[in-house]
Amino acid sequence: xxxxxxxxxxxxxxxxxxxxxxxxxxxxxxxxxxxGLRNLDLIMGCERRVVYDFINLVQGEANLNQTLIKDRRxxxxxxxxxxxTRDKDxxxxxxxxxxxxxxxxxxxxxxxxxxxxGIESGAQMAMYYADEAVVVTNPEVSSVRDSDRMLxxxxxxxxxxxxxxxxxxxxxxxxxxxPARVSDGDMLSVDxxxxxxxxxxxxxxxxxxxxxxxSNAGQPVILDEKDPAGQAYSDVVARFLGEQVPLRFVExxxxxxxxxxxx
Amino acid sequence: xxxxxxxxxxxxMQLMQRLLLCDTDVESFRRALEETxxxxxxxxxxxxxxxxxxxxxxxxxxxxxxxxDAALREAGIIPxxxxxxxxxxxxxxxxxxxxxxxGQRERAVEEAPxxxxxxxxxxxxxxxxxxxQQIHTLGDLILLAPVxxxxxxxxxxxxxxxxxxxxxxxxxxxxxDTATISCAVLHAELVxxxxxxxxxxxxEAGQRGGPAYIHLDGEQLRIETV
Numbered sequence: 001x002x003x004x005x006x007x008x009x010x011x012x013x014x015x016x017x018x019x020x021x022x023x024x025x026x027x028x029x030x031x032x033x034x035x036g037l038r039n040l041d042l043i044m045g046c047e048r049r050v051v052y053d054f055i056n057l058v059q060g061e062a063n064l065n066q067t068l069i070k071d072r073r074x075x076x077x078x079x080x081x082x083x084x085t086r087d088k089d090x091x092x093x094x095x096x097x098x099x100x101x102x103x104x105x106x107x108x109x110x111x112x113x114x115x116x117x118g119i120e121s122g123a124q125m126a127m128y129y130a131d132e133a134v135v136v137t138n139p140e141v142s143s144v145r146d147s148d149r150m151l152x153x154x155x156x157x158x159x160x161x162x163x164x165x166x167x168x169x170x171x172x173x174x175x176x177x178x179p180a181r182v183s184d185g186d187m188l189s190v191d192x193x194x195x196x197x198x199x200x201x202x203x204x205x206x207x208x209x210x211x212x213x214x215s216n217a218g219q220p221v222i223l224d225e226k227d228p229a230g231q232a233y234s235d236v237v238a239r240f241l242g243e244q245v246p247l248r249f250v251e252x253x254x255x256x257x258x259x260x261x262x263x
Numbered sequence: 264x265x266x267x268x269x270x271x272x273x274x275x276m277q278l279m280q281r282l283l284l285c286d287t288d289v290e291s292f293r294r295a296l297e298e299t300x301x302x303x304x305x306x307x308x309x310x311x312x313x314x315x316x317x318x319x320x321x322x323x324x325x326x327x328x329x330x331x332d333a334a335l336r337e338a339g340i341i342p343x344x345x346x347x348x349x350x351x352x353x354x355x356x357x358x359x360x361x362x363x364x365x366g367q368r369e370r371a372v373e374e375a376p377x378x379x380x381x382x383x384x385x386x387x388x389x390x391x392x393x394x395x396q397q398i399h400t401l402g403d404l405i406l407l408a409p410v411x412x413x414x415x416x417x418x419x420x421x422x423x424x425x426x427x428x429x430x431x432x433x434x435x436x437x438x439x440d441t442a443t444i445s446c447a448v449l450h451a452e453l454v455x456x457x458x459x460x461x462x463x464x465x466x467e468a469g470q471r472g473g474p475a476y477i478h479l480d481g482e483q484l485r486i487e488t489v
Contacts, residue, residue: 119395145394148411152393196429198391198409 005144005154006117009175014114016222022077032082033126045218055083058095088122135247135260203236206249336377449475
């Protein structure tokens with residue numbers, strides 16, 4: 001999960017996506033690569049259960065069993081928290097590679113890497129071993145440009161690019177989409193973004209108040225089955241797993257009479 | 264039952280320039296080289312160059328190969344070897360430590376010379392050029408995928424973008440004022456031919472969003488809709 005730009009919803013997406021994969025019976029781990037700015041544990045609601053972290057694991061100070069936090073709500077979901085006290089240089093490519101190999105050996109089907117913002121070493125470390133990349137983009141020009149930059153880095157600096165293997169599969173995920181503001185011309189439309197970025201669309205997550213509430217409550221938004229954002233994330237996971245699911249929440253809902261009268 | 268191989272062979276692309284040697288005077292060679300390199304330093308730093316002796320074919324003139332090698336290396340260029348050398352030239356070059364590249368004179372004489380042999384190779388890029396990336400070549404540049412905003416494409420010759428052009432495109436960067444830029448959709452931030460540049464800040468009627476052809480008319484950079 002990457003973007004270049006900060007604040008677009010990478011961590012929210014990582015949490016929802018990993019939870020969605022586990023809900024469908026896939027053993028999944030989500031890794032927080034944002035060393036020094038640990039957030040994923042808060043959004044997953046496990047901040048008080050962190051003992052060892054990703055850096056301890058990379059440096060061999062703790063083993064996988066000690067470090068992985070098992071989610072209490074969803075079977076087969078694990079969290080690998082970042083360190084809050086170290087900085088990003090503590091991650092080494094070899095160390096990260098070793099941890100990923102260990103996770104594969106422990107039968108994890110999906111390893112979701114939550115990238116930090118930026119295009120420097122932390123973000124490059126998160127995408128280096130990737131087989132697939134989800135580029136999280138907000139419907140605004142600066143976010144689209146940063147995503148484009150990140151796609152260039154993935155295409156040239158990932159392990160697959162360096163070894164001349166099949167390129168990393170790229171997916172576009174648009175978050176914080178507000179159809180009404182698109183029809184008012186304030187926001188870029190889905191079609192605009194897809195044309196500018198030029199990769200396949202994995203899904204569109206509507207702007208929703210419950211995302212903020214869910215973050216603060218430590219509850220991945222995908223667990224809220226009534227919420228449009230939660231439903232949209234379920235669709236995203238289904239599409240990622242190869243199902244054909246139509247896009248939802250991309251058209252503006254006409255205001256009802258009362259809303260029109262009283263705003 | 265195949266043993267692991269000690270290496271793997273992969274198709275690679277290394278831009279190799281051909282330098283046609285027209286004169287044996289090393290001093291003027293050195294001066295001209297310096298001038299060319301100053302114009303586009305990034306392009307020659309660490310570049311592979313084959314020294315082509317075709318222009319000296321008639322006379323079989325013997326340049327000072329040791330001095331030529333030194334001059335190229337001084338300019339940051341890596342001499343790959345010589346081509347189109349006659350028998351005496353080849354011998355002298357080898358003594359001076361030069362490699363002989365495929366296609367020496369005997370073969371070159373037998374085969375009909377290719378008509379476009381003195382053109383710089385065309386570079387074709389089929390992947391999108393993303394924001395922050397830069398693509399350059401000495402010859403013509405053909406792009407089959409979009410050039411994003413914040414990306415830059417540069418060519419010694421002309422640039423053809425068969426997709427939307429949203430970044431910067433600079434043609435004729437070595438001073439060729441006959442170079443042109445054409446693109447399927449013009450949304451460029453900046454276009455330039457032979458140093459005459461223009462930013463496209465404000466949409467000008469009929470000049471953006473459609474196929475366009477950009478060329479130099481005297482000192483004036485013209486953007487024509489197609």
